């Protein structure tokens with residue numbers, strides 16, 4: 001099984017936050033709260049959008065932002081300020097409403113599709129293992145469908161689904177349970193030594209550090225380092241043939 005990171009690995013580390021992103025959110029928040037009056041919906045949307053601004057701004061700098069308040073907590077606090085009940089179903093609906101679909105101008109990093117296709121050609125299962133703020137697996141499926149990558153992805157596990165951010169092992173452990181694969185049959189591919197490579201090695205997996213959207217790393221404990229996703233596909237093939 002191959003577990004693949006997303007930001008800085010399959011798509012860019014960052015992209016600009018657009019003012020129009022907030023428009024789509026207001027429409028989705030309204031759809032998520034059908035029983036609310038328009039004024040109450042607007043007050044809730046104002047509160048959610050203004051209180052989540054630091055996270056949105058962080059996204060324009062890096063997808064690996066420091067998360068201070070989890071999305072669920074931020075939403076529950078916002079609902080409480082509006083005097084609305086924060087049951088788990090409502091919180092989940094609002095989290096999905098806040099997840100901005102990827103831009104129609106966004107493109108995967110070069111070689112992303114070919115890398116995922118090569119994994120399938122090698123008989124590997126391909127699993128997305130990603131740190132996210134709003135996105136769960138369902139939101140990501142929509143993104144990958146839009147990018148034309150979904151056909152080469154078998155499963156998706158995010159930190160929202162797992163309840164912990166990488167480098168915590170929860171995302172990788174969820175994927176291993178799903179696949180029924182022991183660690184020595186797993187390889188992690190990612191762009192961050194601390195979040196992708198070190199937890200993989202600690203679990204007894206192999207790891208490939210890629211830097212298609214990052215500076216050349218000074219050093220790495222990964223089994224291999226690849227400058228781009230084409231090179232990563234070649235490394236993966238060699239790795240499998242050698243074992």
Ligand SMILES: [Mg+2]
Nearest residue numbers: 005007008191
């Ligand atoms: Mg990354």
